[in-house]
Amino acid sequence: MNPDIAFLHDTWDSVKPFVAKKERLHAAEAIVRAFDDNIDISSAENHINEFDTQLKAALVSHLDIGFDDEDDEDDNEYAEY
Numbered sequence: 551m552n553p554d555i556a557f558l559h560d561t562w563d564s565v566k567p568f569v570a571k572k573e574r575l576h577a578a579e580a581i582v583r584a585f586d587d588n589i590d591i592s593s594a595e596n597h598i599n600e601f602d603t604q605l606k607a608a609l610v611s612h613l614d615i616g617f618d619d620e621d622d623e624d625d626n627e628y629a630e631y
Contacts, residue, residue, distance in 0.1 A: 551597055551600075552590075552593045552597075554585070554589045554590055554591060554593075555591060555593055555594050555597055557585075557589070558581070558582075558585050558591060558594070558605075559597075559600065559601065559605075561581060561585075562578065562581060562601070562602075562605045565577065565581065566602075566604075574604040575604050575607060575608065577604075578604040578605045578607070578608035579608040579611070579612065581605075581608070582605070582608040582609055582612045583612065586612060586613075591609075591613070592613070594609050594613060595609075595613060595615050598610070598615060
């Protein structure tokens with residue numbers, strides 16, 4: 551595993567117990583944004599199944615994992631008319 555991704559995983563595992571369950575997704579999103587601003591987490595997609603539900607959801611949302619860019623192109627094609 552990339553050391554940056556391992557650091558993200560370890561950071562989340564260290565912080566998660568101190569965050570209320572209702573707020574964990576928001577905390578995970580904040581951590582993912584901070585990591586993305588400061589280190590390379592682009593390879594997180596390769597390890598996505600190694601994360602818990604909250605961090606996985608934050609990564610999928612932030613990195614647009616699983617979203618097809620072709621759909622965006624189709625939308626833009628119709629926008630010209």
